[in-house]
Every structure is written in C-alpha cells, then in structure tokens.
Amino acid sequence: MAEAVARFVPDGASVAIGTALEPAIPFAAGHEIIRQRRRDLTLVGPISDSLFDQLIGAGCVATVCAAWVGNVSEGLGHCYRRATEQGEPRPIEVRDHSNFSISLALWAAAWGSPYIPTPTLLGSDIVRTNPGLKLSDGAVNVLPVQPDVTILHAQRADTEGHAHFWGPLGISEEAGLAASKVIVCCEELVAAEVVLSDPNRVLLPETKVVAVVHEPGGTHPAPLQGFWRRDHAAYRDYAARSRTAEGFREWLQNWVLAVADRREYLARLDATAALLVRRHLHSAPVDYGDE
Amino acid sequence: MSDYTSQEMMVAVAAREIRDGELVFVGMRLPILAYGVARSTHAPHARALYELGLMRDQPAAGFLGTMGDPPNVAGALWATRMSNVMALMAQGQVDLGFIGGAQVDRFGNLNTSYIGDPARPATKLPGSGGGADIAILSRRWVALMTHEPRRLVERVSYVTSPGHGDGAGWRARNGLRGGGPSAIVTTLAVLRFPAGGGEAYLASVHPGRTVEEVRRNTGWDLHVADDVVETPEPTVEELAHTRRLDPDGFWTRRE
Numbered sequence: 001m002a003e004a005v006a007r008f009v010p011d012g013a014s015v016a017i018g019t020a021l022e023p024a025i026p027f028a029a030g031h032e033i034i035r036q037r038r039r040d041l042t043l044v045g046p047i048s049d050s051l052f053d054q055l056i057g058a059g060c061v062a063t064v065c066a067a068w069v070g071n072v073s074e075g076l077g078h079c080y081r082r083a084t085e086q087g088e089p090r091p092i093e094v095r096d097h098s099n100f101s102i103s104l105a106l107w108a109a110a111w112g113s114p115y116i117p118t119p120t121l122l123g124s125d126i127v128r129t130n131p132g133l134k135l136s137d138g139a140v141n142v143l144p145v146q147p148d149v150t151i152l153h154a155q156r157a158d159t160e161g162h163a164h165f166w167g168p169l170g171i172s173e174e175a176g177l178a179a180s181k182v183i184v185c186c187e188e189l190v191a192a193e194v195v196l197s198d199p200n201r202v203l204l205p206e207t208k209v210v211a212v213v214h215e216p217g218g219t220h221p222a223p224l225q226g227f228w229r230r231d232h233a234a235y236r237d238y239a240a241r242s243r244t245a246e247g248f249r250e251w252l253q254n255w256v257l258a259v260a261d262r263r264e265y266l267a268r269l270d271a272t273a274a275l276l277v278r279r280h281l282h283s284a285p286v287d288y289g290d291e
Numbered sequence: 292m293s294d295y296t297s298q299e300m301m302v303a304v305a306a307r308e309i310r311d312g313e314l315v316f317v318g319m320r321l322p323i324l325a326y327g328v329a330r331s332t333h334a335p336h337a338r339a340l341y342e343l344g345l346m347r348d349q350p351a352a353g354f355l356g357t358m359g360d361p362p363n364v365a366g367a368l369w370a371t372r373m374s375n376v377m378a379l380m381a382q383g384q385v386d387l388g389f390i391g392g393a394q395v396d397r398f399g400n401l402n403t404s405y406i407g408d409p410a411r412p413a414t415k416l417p418g419s420g421g422g423a424d425i426a427i428l429s430r431r432w433v434a435l436m437t438h439e440p441r442r443l444v445e446r447v448s449y450v451t452s453p454g455h456g457d458g459a460g461w462r463a464r465n466g467l468r469g470g471g472p473s474a475i476v477t478t479l480a481v482l483r484f485p486a487g488g489g490e491a492y493l494a495s496v497h498p499g500r501t502v503e504e505v506r507r508n509t510g511w512d513l514h515v516a517d518d519v520v521e522t523p524e525p526t527v528e529e530l531a532h533t534r535r536l537d538p539d540g541f542w543t544r545r546e
Contacts, residue, residue: 021343021373022359046343046373047420049357070417072319073356073541077417084415094415096404098423099342100377107374119381123453123465124423129409138466167364168344169372225364232356232541281365 001218001261004183004211005032008149012062014042016106016147016179020170022049022072023225026153026185028218028262034058035256044106044147046099046171049222050238053077056092057248058256065095065132065145067102073232074239079248088245096126097133101142103171105132109144109178116142149210150179153219154203155226157186161209162195162202167225169203176204187227189214198286217266220275229275295525297478298543300497301435302328302533303525304476305389308433312336313386314379316425320542321435322389323355327536328529340385342421344371350536377421380428383468388425388432394447395434397490397511398461399454399472401426402447409449419451426452431473438477444510455488462488480505481522482513490514495522 009015015033018025030051033041040062043052047068055061056069057079070077082088097105100120108116117139127133127140134141152172154163163184165172176182182204189212195202221231221238241251259265266272298321305325309315311334317326326339327350339347341358346369353362364370379385393416394402403422407413425432436442454472455461462471475482475491479500482491492514496505498521506513525533537543 020359022357023343023361023364047417066418068418068420075417080417081415085412096418098419099373099421100381100424103372103374103377119466119468120377120424120427122427123450123456123462123467124419124427125404125450126419126423166370167361168341168359168370170343171373173372174374223359223361225361230356230360235356277361 001028001032001213001215002036004213005029005036008181008183008210009033009038011038012040013148014044014146016044016150016175018045018048018051019150019152019172019175020168021047022230023167023223024153024165024219025049025051025222026151026218027051027220027222028215029151029183029185030055031256031259031265033060034252044145044175046102047072050077050235053079053242054252056080056083057089057242058252059089061092063093063095065097065102067097067099071235071239073235078239078242082245095130095132097130098126101133101140102145103174104142105145106171106174106178108142109146110174113144115144118142145178147175147179149181149183150175151183151185152176152203153185153187153215153224155186155224156188156190156195157184157212158190158192158195159212160192161206161212162192163204164195164198164201165203166201172203176208179208181210182208183211183213184209185213185215185218187216187218187224197288215262217272218262220266220269226280227277229277231275295530296543299525299530299533300522301476301478302543303529304481304522305433305435306332306529308474309334309337309387314338314340314384316340316342316380316385316388316429317358318389318391318421318425319358320391323358324533324536324542325389326350328532331532332528338368340376340379342373342376344373344376345369354536354538354541356541377424380424383430385429386431388429390422390425390432390434390452392434392436394442394444395436395475396444396447398456398458399434399475399484399491400447400450400456401434401452401454402449404451405449407448422452426454427467427469429469431470434472434475436475436477438479438505438508440508440510443508455484459485459487459489479508492516493519495520497522498524
C-alpha cells in the first residue's frame with residue numbers, strides 16, 4: 001500500500017475513492033495517504049461516509065467534488081464543517097454535485113464527451129454554485145470530471161489487476177473508466193484463472209490498473225459483501241471524537257499516524273471477530289462453455 | 292397505544308404514504324424503516340430502489356445502519372450501478388421518494404447545503420446526496436423533518452432540492468418532470484401541498500400536540516386546513532414491525 005500511494009498519488013492529484021457509497025470504502029488507502037502527508041488533493045466521490053472527513057481534517061485536501069460529505073449513520077462531518085466554515089486546518093473549495101450528476105460527470109470523462117445533458121438539477125442552486133454545471137435549453141449540461149487516480153477495494157483480484165467486485169457498484173465503473181490510473185485493493189489475492197472464470201464480473205479492464213494491493217480488512221469500518229459487516233460503533237466513536245479539532249487530532253494519532261499499516265490497525269481493534277460475516281451465501285456458478 | 296417515540300410516529304406516518312404496488316426511492320434513516328413497515332403491512336407489492344444500486348422487495352433480514360449494509364444486498368432483486376437506478380427515476384418510473392431535510396420552506400424547497408453565504412457559510416451541511424435527484428425526478432416525494440422554527444423557514448437561502456419553487460406552476464415552467472413534494476412529515480404534524488403544487492398547509496397534528504404549538508414552531512404563517520385532524524397513532528402492528536427492524540432503537544430511540 002505504501003508503495004502504491006507513494007508512486008501513484010502525488011501531491012495535487014485528483015483522487016476518486018469510496019465510489020461504491022457506504023460499502024467497500026478503501027479506508028486503508030486513505031489512511032496511508034494521510035500518513036504520507038499528501039497535500040492539495042482533489043477528492044472525487046458520491047456520498048462519502050467519513051473518509052473524506054478524515055482526509056480533510058488531516059489537511060490533505062484542497063478541493064472536494066462530491067454529492068455529500070459526512071457520516072452516514074451519525075450525520076454531519078465535523079472536519080468538513082471546520083474546513084468550510086473556519087478554514088481549519090485549511091480552507092477548501094467545494095464543487096457540489098448530486099449523486100446522479102457526479103455519476104454523469106464521470107461518464108462524460110469516461111466517454112470523452114464534452115458534457116452530458118440531463119434533466120436532473122433543474123431548479124437547484126447547485127447549478128448556480130458549481131461552474132462544472134451549465135443550464136442550457138431546459139437541461140443541465142454536466143461537464144466531465146476526470147480523476148487522476150481511482151482507488152477501489154474489491155473482494156478478490158489477481159496480480160494482473162483483474163478484480164471481481166460484487167454488490168451494488170455505485171459509481172465505481174465510471175470512476176475507474178474516467179481515471180487515468182486505477183489502484184485495486186483486494187480482500188483476497190487469487191490466481192488469474194479464478195477471476196477469469198467469470199469475466200462478466202471483472203469490474204474494469206486490466207489496462208487501467210497500475211497497482212494491486214492485497215489488503216485484507218482494508219475497508220473497516222465500512223462493510224464488504226461476503227466478508228465484513230459495518231462497524232456502526234466505530235462510526236459513532238469517530239463522530240464523537242471528531243466533534244472538536246483536538247479530539248480529531250487525538251483520534252488521528254491513535255488510529256492513523258501511530259499505526260504502521262492495516263495489519264497493525266486491525267490488531268488494535270477489539271472486536272474484529274464479531275464483524276466478520278458468518279452467514280455465507282454463494283451464488284450459483286455460470287457456464288461459459290464454448291463449443 | 293401511547294408508549295412510542297416521535298421517530299416511531301414518523302416512521303408509521305411515512306409508511307402510510309407508500310401505496311401498494313409502488314416503486315419507492317428509499318433514502319437513509321427513517322425511510323428505510325418506513326419502507327419495511329409498509330411492505331410488511333398495507334403494501335405487500337411495493338418495491339424499493341436504493342441509490343447506490345439496489346432494488347429489493349422484502350425488507351432486509353437484519354438491522355441496517357446504512358442502505359449498503361450486507362443484509363440489504365443479500366436477497367436483492369437487482370444489484371447494479373447507480374446510474375441504472377437513476378435511469379428508472381429519470382424515466383418517471385419512481386412513484387415516491389423520501390428526503391430528509393435540514394431546512395424546508397413554505398413551498399417545500401429543501402436546503403441541505405449551506406446556511407449563510409456559500410462562499411463562507413455559517414454552517415456547511417453535508418449536501419444533496421441523491422436528494423436533488425429525487426426532488427426533481429420522482430413522481431412525488433415526502434420530506435421528513437424535525438419540527439423547529441429554524442428548520443421550517445419562510446424561504447430557504449439555498450435550494451438544494453427544489454419543491455414547488457415560488458408556488459403553483461413553477462415546476463412546469465422550469466422543466467422539472469416530477470410532481471414535487473406531496474407532504475412534509477415532522478415530529479409534530481403532517482403538512483401537505485395542494486394538487487398541482489403551491490404552499491404547504493397543516494393537514495394533521497400528531498396526538499398530544501396542538502395546532503397552536505405547530506404554528507408556533509413553524510417559521511411562516513402556516514395555513515391550517517378546515518378539516519385538520521389528529522394523526523392516527525402508530526398501530527400495534529406498525530410498532531411491532533418498526534421494532535423488529537430497529538431492535539436496539541438505533542434510529543427510533545435516539546435523543
């Protein structure tokens with residue numbers, strides 16, 4: 001993880017992360033970005049369940065391009081509020097979207113289209129405050145948003161970058177196709193024949209993937225279908241601790257800065273066993289028979 | 292029945308807004324419970340869409356802290372990308388959506404973005420999420436709010452999710468496809484809108500509350516329907532389903 005972030009997430013990069021909404025958020029990658037003290041990032045996403053808030057509080061972020069930033073089960077993002085209201089730890093620029101419009105902005109970039117006209121956001125002040133949205137002929141033209149790098153966490157991948165991701169996808173496909181580079185984190189690193197036995201489930205082409213990181217537990221406290229339940233208590237604890245800037249700094253020290261990597265982070269959690277999915281529901285295999 | 296919380300009351304009222312057979316765009320928090328209650332009682336043929344890319348019929352078997360929790364994915368009718376779910380709504384196939392709001396005004400416009408100047412806000416709220424999309428594209432929608440004068444205001448300073456704009460006819464003039472808000476369900480009352488849009492009026496007052504209390508906690512001179520009634524209490528069945536879906540009171544017994 002440290003090598004992937006060092007090589008492919010430079011200062012000033014535009015980074016799409018948390019693109020499946022509440023599940024499969026690559027928290028381990030986000031925490032490594034904080035540890036490497038990246039600066040002036042643009043974060044791209046739909047709703048962000050606490051990870052954007054943490055990156056903003058750590059001072060890594062110059063611009064947020066998203067539909068919603070907070071803590072989904074607890075409410076407001078306290079670091080986001082301090083940055084936008086008081087400029088602490090630094091001022092940030094916000095380019096508001098809705099969930100639909102950020103998806104369209106990424107599809108526009110993925111397709112090489114100058115814009116995509118849509119009926120959504122008609123009558124919303126979001127069109128007035130985001131220069132990437134233009135009112136024209138009874139539609140809203142959504143201009144492209146092109147991330148430099150999209151970071152995903154898949155259930156399994158091979159070393160060549162073929163990743164199987166299942167469950168709701170959110171905006172993961174368009175974020176991956178729009179980006180110049182994709183970093184795939186995975187719960188399980190498997191042989192190529194496992195992944196290629198079901199190519200319909202491969203999320204993105206290998207030509208986009210620049211790094212594969214085997215990072216079990218890399219989504220905690222976010223859930224991952226088939227592997228991890230959501231740790232609601234961890235989100236509640238983060239909301240309480242991040243209410244003040246001092247409380248956030250203590251949280252950051254304990255859970256990010258003083259932690260070497262994800263393995264050490266998981267060892268610090270008390271209740272990982274209770275978070276592991278126990279009821280497994282396997283789908284029926286499909287037949288790719290060819291003659 | 293009198294032993295229930297104001298959130299349980301809101302869940303029951305929101306559930307009754309769902310008609311059998313409808314396709315419902317379910318938001319976060321209380322609407323997740325409202326859908327489960329409706330599906331388990333009067334609307335056994337309803338279906339739910341979740342913006343991250345899910346369609347389901349049965350409510351999830353386990354507690355949900357978010358729509359993306361694993362029990363909401365297991366047993367889904369469709370797991371897909373967000374833009375496919377939004378496509379159905381853009382085609383006018385979503386009958387009803389739910390939106391939570393920080394601020395709402397007399398015409399049902401919602402602000403979940405900025406209190407004060409967007410360039411240097413007094414309060415930065417989380418943003419639209421899918422709220423603006425639901426407000427513009429669903430056939431009708433219902434807002435869920437805590438009823439306080441600072442939340443129900445004369446005019447919102449920033450329209451994240453448009454309601455009826457500046458009154459009847461505004462949506463049609465501005466090309467908005469969906470029908471707009473049909474109700475605002477609050478901790479004290481139910482406000483409704485005239486057919487074709489316009490200004491919210493007081494339709495029913497929750498048990499133990501008064502018309503005067505509702506008007507005092509509303510930031511504009513709220514019209515009261517001639518036939519204003521008391522909101523029916525949650526039934527034993529509605530409460531049982533709510534508590535089955537939220538066994539620890541994560542959503543319905545918080546301060």
